[in-house]
Amino acid sequence: MDNISQPGKSILLVEDNPDDEALTLLALRNAHIGNKVVVARDGVQAVEYLLGEGRGELPGMVLLDFKLPKWDGLEVLRRLRANERTRLLPVVMLTSSTVEQDVQESYRHGASSYVFKPVDFDEFVAVLRPACAYWLARAGAVASRR
Amino acid sequence: MSAKRKSENDQLREARLAALNLMQDAVAARQQAEQAAAALRESEARIQQALRVSRSFTFEWEPATDRVQRSGSCIAILGLTGDQAAHDTGQQYFQRVHPGDRARFMQMLADLAPTNPDYEVTYRYVRADGVELVIDETGQGSFDAAGQLQRLVGVGADVTARKQAEAAAAAANRQMQDLIDNTTALVYACDLEERFIVANNALAVLLKTTPAQLIGKRRHEFMPPADADAHEAADRKVIATGQAVEFEEHSELSGRSITWLSTKFPLRDEQGRIYGVAGIVTDISARKRAEEQIQQLNATLEQRVLERTDQLAIANAELEAFCYSVSHDLRAPLRSMDGFSRILLQDYAAQVDVTGQDYLRRVRAACQRMGQLIDDLLRLSRLTRAEMRYREVDLAELARTITGELRQGTPGRSVDCQIAEALPVMADGELLTAALRNLLENAWKFTGQQAQARIEVGMLPGDEAPPVFYVRDNGAGFDMAHAGKLFGAFQRLHTASEFPGSGIGLAIVQRVIHRHGGRIWAEAAPGQGATFYFTLGAREAGDGQHQSAR
Numbered sequence: 001m002d003n004i005s006q007p008g009k010s011i012l013l014v015e016d017n018p019d020d021e022a023l024t025l026l027a028l029r030n031a032h033i034g035n036k037v038v039v040a041r042d043g044v045q046a047v048e049y050l051l052g053e054g055r056g057e058l059p060g061m062v063l064l065d066f067k068l069p070k071w072d073g074l075e076v077l078r079r080l081r082a083n084e085r086t087r088l089l090p091v092v093m094l095t096s097s098t099v100e101q102d103v104q105e106s107y108r109h110g111a112s113s114y115v116f117k118p119v120d121f122d123e124f125v126a127v128l129r130p131a132c133a134y135w136l137a138r139a140g141a142v143a144s145r146r
Numbered sequence: 147m148s149a150k151r152k153s154e155n156d157q158l159r160e161a162r163l164a165a166l167n168l169m170q171d172a173v174a175a176r177q178q179a180e181q182a183a184a185a186l187r188e189s190e191a192r193i194q195q196a197l198r199v200s201r202s203f204t205f206e207w208e209p210a211t212d213r214v215q216r217s218g219s220c221i222a223i224l225g226l227t228g229d230q231a232a233h234d235t236g237q238q239y240f241q242r243v244h245p246g247d248r249a250r251f252m253q254m255l256a257d258l259a260p261t262n263p264d265y266e267v268t269y270r271y272v273r274a275d276g277v278e279l280v281i282d283e284t285g286q287g288s289f290d291a292a293g294q295l296q297r298l299v300g301v302g303a304d305v306t307a308r309k310q311a312e313a314a315a316a317a318a319n320r321q322m323q324d325l326i327d328n329t330t331a332l333v334y335a336c337d338l339e340e341r342f343i344v345a346n347n348a349l350a351v352l353l354k355t356t357p358a359q360l361i362g363k364r365r366h367e368f369m370p371p372a373d374a375d376a377h378e379a380a381d382r383k384v385i386a387t388g389q390a391v392e393f394e395e396h397s398e399l400s401g402r403s404i405t406w407l408s409t410k411f412p413l414r415d416e417q418g419r420i421y422g423v424a425g426i427v428t429d430i431s432a433r434k435r436a437e438e439q440i441q442q443l444n445a446t447l448e449q450r451v452l453e454r455t456d457q458l459a460i461a462n463a464e465l466e467a468f469c470y471s472v473s474h475d476l477r478a479p480l481r482s483m484d485g486f487s488r489i490l491l492q493d494y495a496a497q498v499d500v501t502g503q504d505y506l507r508r509v510r511a512a513c514q515r516m517g518q519l520i521d522d523l524l525r526l527s528r529l530t531r532a533e534m535r536y537r538e539v540d541l542a543e544l545a546r547t548i549t550g551e552l553r554q555g556t557p558g559r560s561v562d563c564q565i566a567e568a569l570p571v572m573a574d575g576e577l578l579t580a581a582l583r584n585l586l587e588n589a590w591k592f593t594g595q596q597a598q599a600r601i602e603v604g605m606l607p608g609d610e611a612p613p614v615f616y617v618r619d620n621g622a623g624f625d626m627a628h629a630g631k632l633f634g635a636f637q638r639l640h641t642a643s644e645f646p647g648s649g650i651g652l653a654i655v656q657r658v659i660h661r662h663g664g665r666i667w668a669e670a671a672p673g674q675g676a677t678f679y680f681t682l683g684a685r686e687a688g689d690g691q692h693q694s695a696r
Contacts, residue, residue, distance in 0.1 A: 020482070023482065067474055096473065097470070119484050120517070
C-alpha cells in the first residue's frame with residue numbers, strides 16, 4: 001500500500017468485494033486520507049481483528065460495509081457496541097443502499113456515520129473525505145497526506 | 147099563588163132543568179166526540195207521515211170485488227194520480243208488476259191458505275212513467291169458512307234505493323275480491339274474534355279450501371293449532387297496539403321452506419275504532435334465496451380478495467426484496483466501472499490517448515446514467531408500495547413552492563407562472579408533491595427554448611366532480627400521435643440532446659394520480675406547448691357531503 005507516511009492510527013476497512021476494496025483505497029488516496037488501512041474481508045475477520053486474541057492497537061476508525069458474508073455490517077456493529085473495548089470506536093457504515101430503513105437500523109445499532117456510496121467516483125471521494133476526516137480528528141488520528 | 151099553579155110551575159121548572167141537563171150532556175158528548183175525532187185525525191196524519199217518510203203504503207184488497215184501498219202515500223210511490231188511486235183494482239196492479247217477477251208474485255198469492263195466511267215478497271214494479279221500483283211487501287190474508295180468500299191486508303215499501311246501495315256494495319265487494327284474488331300474496335282480514343271477514347284465493351288455495359269457506363271461521367279449522375295460535379297472537383298484538391307491523395317468518399309447507407314477509411295493520415271504522423285486523427303476506431323465498439346467494443358470492447369474493455391480497459403481499463415482499471437487492475447490488479458494478487475509469491483517466495492519462503480518454507469519459511457518463519435509471523426505478527417502485535396518507539393539500543401553494551425552487555435553480559430563466567389562488571385537495575402530500583414537481587419540471591424544461599416562457603396551474607371552470615386540474619406550458623409540446631407512450635416508464639418523446647431526462651417523470655406522475663383514484667391525460671401539439679390534465683378521484687377537499695357520507 002502506498003502510504004508515504006503513516007502517522008496516527010490506522011483505518012479498518014471491512015469490505016468483501018475486491019473492486020470496492022480497491023475503489024475505497026483509491027478514494028481515500030484521492031481524499032488525501034493518509035492513514036494506514038487494514039482490510040478485513042468479512043464480519044468475522046473484522047470482529048476477530050478488533051476483539052479476538054492477538055489483537056493489536058485499536059484503529060482510529062472503522063469503515064464497515066453494510067452487506068457482508070457471514071456476519072453482516074449490522075451484526076458486526078452490534079458486537080462492537082456490546083464490547084467495552086470498541087463501544088465508542090468510530091464506525092462509519094458504507095453502503096450502496098439508500099433504503100431509509102437501513103439508515104435507521106445502522107444508527108440504532110450505534111453507527112457513527114452512514115455514507116452512501118454513489119456510482120460517481122468523484123462524489124464518493126467527496127462524501128468519504130469529510131466523514132473520515134471528522135472521525136479521525138475526533139480520535140486524534142488524522143494523517144493528512146499532502 | 148094556587149097550589150096547582152105552583153105545582154105546574156115546579157113541573158115546568160123541572161122540565162126545563164132536565165132539558166138543560168140533557169143539553170149539557172149533549173154538548174159534553176159532542177165535545178168528547180169532537181176530541182176523539184181530532185185525536186183520530188192526528189193519529190191518522192202521523193201514520194200517513196210515517197208511511198210517506200218510510201216510502202211505504204198500506205193496502206187492502208177484496209178478491210171478490212177486486213177493489214183495492216190504499217193509504218194516500220201510495221200516490222207518490224206508485225206514480226198514480228188521485229183518481230187512479232181511488233179506482234185502482236187488484237188486476238190492474240198485477241199488470242204493473244215487472245213481467246219477470248209477475249208469475250212468482252201470482253204463485254205466491256195462489257199459495258195463500260188458512261194454514262199459510264202470511265207472506266213476504268220482493269218484486270219489481272214498473273211505474274206508468276217507466277221507472278222501475280223494487281217493492282218489499284208484507285201481508286196477511288183472511289179467509290171464509292170455505293177457505294176462500296176474503297181479504298188481503300198489507301204494507302208495501304219502496305226499497306229501490308236500499309237495493310241499489312246493496313248492489314253497489316256487492317259490486318265493490320266483488321271488485322275487491324277480484325283484486326285480492328289476482329295477487330300471489332295472501333290477503334285476509336279478521337274481526338276482533340279472529341274470524342275471517344276477507345280472504346283471497348291465494349290464502350284459500352294454501353289452506354286447501356275456498357275463500358267463501360274461510361269467511362266467518364277461525365284459522366284453527368284450516369291449520370295446525372300451534373300455527374293458528376301464533377298467527378292469532380300476532381293479529382291480537384296489532385289490535386291491542388293499533389300499530390301496523392312488518393316481519394319475516396318461515397314455514398315448512400309440503401316439504402318446501404318458505405320465507406314470508408307479513409304486513410299486518412289494524413282496520414278502523416269511521417269513528418276510528420278498531421274492528422279488525424288485516425294482513426298481506428308475501429312469499430319472498432325467491433328473493434331470500436337470491437340474497438343468500440349474493441351473501442355467499444360476497445363471502446367467496448371476500449375469500450378471493452383475501453387470497454389475492456395475500457398473493458399481492460407476497461408479490462410486494464418479493465418486489466421489496468428485489469428493490470433492496472437492486473439498490474445494493476446493481477450499483478456495485480457501476481461503481482467499479484466509473485471508479486476505475488476515473489483512476490485510469492487520472493493515473494494513466496499518459497498511456498491513454500485522447501480518443502481513449504473520450505471513451506473512458508463515455509463509460510463514466512453511461513455508468514452515471516444507469517445509476518440514475520436505477521434510482522428512478524426504485525423511486526417509482528416505492529411510490530407504488532408506500533401507504534397513502536391523506537391530508538388537505540393546496541395544489542396552488544405547492545406549485546408556488548416548486549416553481550420558486552426551479553427559479554432559484556435556474557437563475558438565467560424568466561418564466562411567467564400563472565398559478566391559481568388556492569386549489570385545496572385531499573391527497574397524500576408527499577406523493578402529490580412528487581407528481582407536481584415532475585409536471586412542473588417538465589414544463590420548466592420544455593419551455594427552455596421559449597423567449598417568453600409561460601406555465602399555468604389551475605382548475606377547469608365548471609362544477610365537474612371530481613374537478614379537473616391542469617398544468618399548461620407554451621413549450622416544445624409533442625405530437626399527439628405519440629401520446630400513448632407518454633406515461634410509460636423510460637419512454638421519451640424527445641432526444642436526450644434536445645431535453646435531458648430519464649423518461650421516468652411522467653410514469654411517476656401517472657402512478658401518483660392512479661394511486662389517488664384519479665385520471666391523467668394530455669393535450670399538445672409540436673411547438674405549441676402541452677397541457678396535462680388530472681383528477682384526484684372522489685376525495686376532493688371541501689366536498690363535505692362526500693366526506694361525511696364515507
